[in-house]
Amino acid sequence: MVSRVIPVDPFDLVVFGATGDLARRKILPGLYRRFVAGQIPETSRIIGSARTEMDAAGFRAFVAEAIEEFLDVKKRDADSVARFLDHLHYVAVDAKGDGGWPELAALIRRDVVQAYYFSVGPSLFGDLAERLHRHGIATPNSRIVVEKPFGRDLASAKTLNATLAEHFDESQIYRIDHYLGKETVQNLMAVRFANILFEPLWNARHVDHVQITVAETVGVGGRGAYYDKSGAMRDMVQNHLMQLLCLIAMEPPYRFDPDAVRDEKLKVIHALLPVEPDDIVRGQYRGGGKKGAAPSYAEDVGDPATRTESYIALKAHIANWRWKGTPFYLRTGKKLRGRASEIAIVFKEVPHSIFGDEEGWRENVLAIRLQPNEGMNLSVMIKEPGPGGMRLTEVPLDMSFAEALGEDGADIPDAYERLIMDVIRGNQTLFMRGDEVEAAWAWTDPIIAAWEARGDRPKGYDPGSSGPEDALMLLHRDGRRWREIRE
Template identity: 70%
Template structure:
């Protein structure tokens, strides 16, 4: 779908996020023919450089992170002509007049704050002061959006002084993933699932986001945050909302976000007996979490598993199990809806338990699997077998799968289109912190020590127990 002409200004345009995600993503959209002829990208950051030097920087970034398309040299050179650069100081007035001269007023203007949250307020104020902002510009901000309710409120307030909520796009790149959006299509586009989507038919729901990487290289930052702040409060909470929310009346930004907000507000406070915190121990490479974090007395969790309840009519009695961690056995993100047993087995107790499960894989191999029970083929009598009906997007889409935009590309294009559906609203973020804060405060007050776990495992044994106690088990991380 074509988008309007735009100037996208990337504050922090020389940073790691711009280099690895934003600029290569824009290049892929350019290759896909989605960038209008006069659209421009303006890098603005602290480093002193000119347009040519910035184009060299972007050429290297795109070549390294642009994927297959990066090999087409002449296309890349054409793309680079769309780039400009202005050295700027977010905390001073240097560079702002130059930026004001460059940015056009008659096109969509989007300002991407790809800088630490400490600069959001400064950037917002200077955009206004230098005549770069009005009520049509769009502001894109990155996580972390606060580290608790108070700081998130302060950030929202700093933005609200200059912009209306309808102008603010808070990115959670999990929401840009193809499968996450497909989750809404599956839930609300089919008759098949929605009637079963409640505590009467669903035994429990699991959400796992497992990473194999540790925190080496960003340990200083991570150690102040931990899995709860870094992953649960935002990404896992967003996934939980999409899986649990009521059908919005329309697929429109506020209709969807109103329903997500209600889920967060219906979350019960979580009891510490239903939380397992972990920290990876020494692996074969001799690096524990504490080594990587350069804090030998750290109590920060690199893993967390928890059991949550949503107190509303639909979900009362159906637990949600969330788990996420670093240095686990595989990189895998998956949501699984486990349906209840059939009320009566006509095949006899010896056939054991067969449960339908719908698994939505976010990575790797985005896709869905529905486990159904069938008769084991062959002459062995009536024996039952669970088989997956598998829909991998790569298989379903064939060669077109390569062209499926990644999360950042899709979200940036949504900003240009002015569609906020896949962005978090300020009140959602605050509600998520309001739920998270007391949980963290409780373990801080108790000086809770995370359980060590072996790198390459599925996390601490206690996380298994969290499920076993309820006569349930986690899906294998693979």
């Protein structure tokens, strides 16, 4: 099976913060891959912009180095890189001043799609939005892309929304969450709503519980200063895990339309019950304890008294007819045993087993792997081959995208590639709406306020483990257990 490539309309894409880490690692190499795939028309232009003084030749050399560093040699060649670089331009601008803006205005074309990627800190969103209008660059058809963090609480999210709304309509604002661009996340919607097989079972009558896991093997690294003001709750749960929960739990939209999908996601967030203190566990990774060993979280962020969590696990409930009584267990953390992002739908056992108390009995589980090795796995019970009676064993019905789609189809576009192309198309389905962001913070803020008021300290856990022991107990007391995080 070969994936189809549908070209977008010609565009001018301005990447503010073009010399930053995100642009270098993801945005610019991703645009090159879309160019090689034939999705970007030859008349399109990519304009880098930052405070750094640089000419077009310097920017092209910068992008060429990024492509060489972050793309496998099999995914690039000198001729295509040279052709891609011909589409690049650069203008140095001052986000808080007027320097460079007239030059940028003179470069932008009015007869193509205009998109502006704010690959900068949220403190500059308002300045960029205001200057795009003051200098007559943005039009009613322009689109802006804003990166997370979109606020650090409800009040700051409302302020950011209001600031952007002064200059752009909601239909022009694309709040990007790269998890929604992953192939498997979108396939989750296809599995649910394009097949009659699962949707009749997708409710509290048949689903025992749901687990959402995003595990990382790395620590905070060079992000320590930012991360210590954020923590796992703000950095991962409020956005990434919340979006995954919404896609699992939402009702079928009346059609696959941006606002129809986001309306249903918003209903899920509004239906989330407050989380009880006993239903949440915060953790912080320890150090190796020996000279030369890996540093602890506190050492990584340079604050021995820090109470910021690098791990969080919680139990959430959705108060609606579909999910009443079905718990959703969410966990994410750094320096864990393996790197894995997975959604597991754990179905209930059969009402009555005709095979008696067969040892090794397992529930059916639909496991959706977001990374690595994107794919889906459905575990079912069958008879163990051979004589000797009816012995049951669990086997997987496995669909790895790399195997199912073949060599050509396995080269799945990165999430950023897909989402940027959706911006050019004007498709907001996989982007968060302003009221979604605010509703997520409205649910998250009381949880954070409660543990801060109690003065809770995160539980310590060893690097390479599955997290704090208390997190294991969170499921154990419900008669359940976490799925294994594989190395």
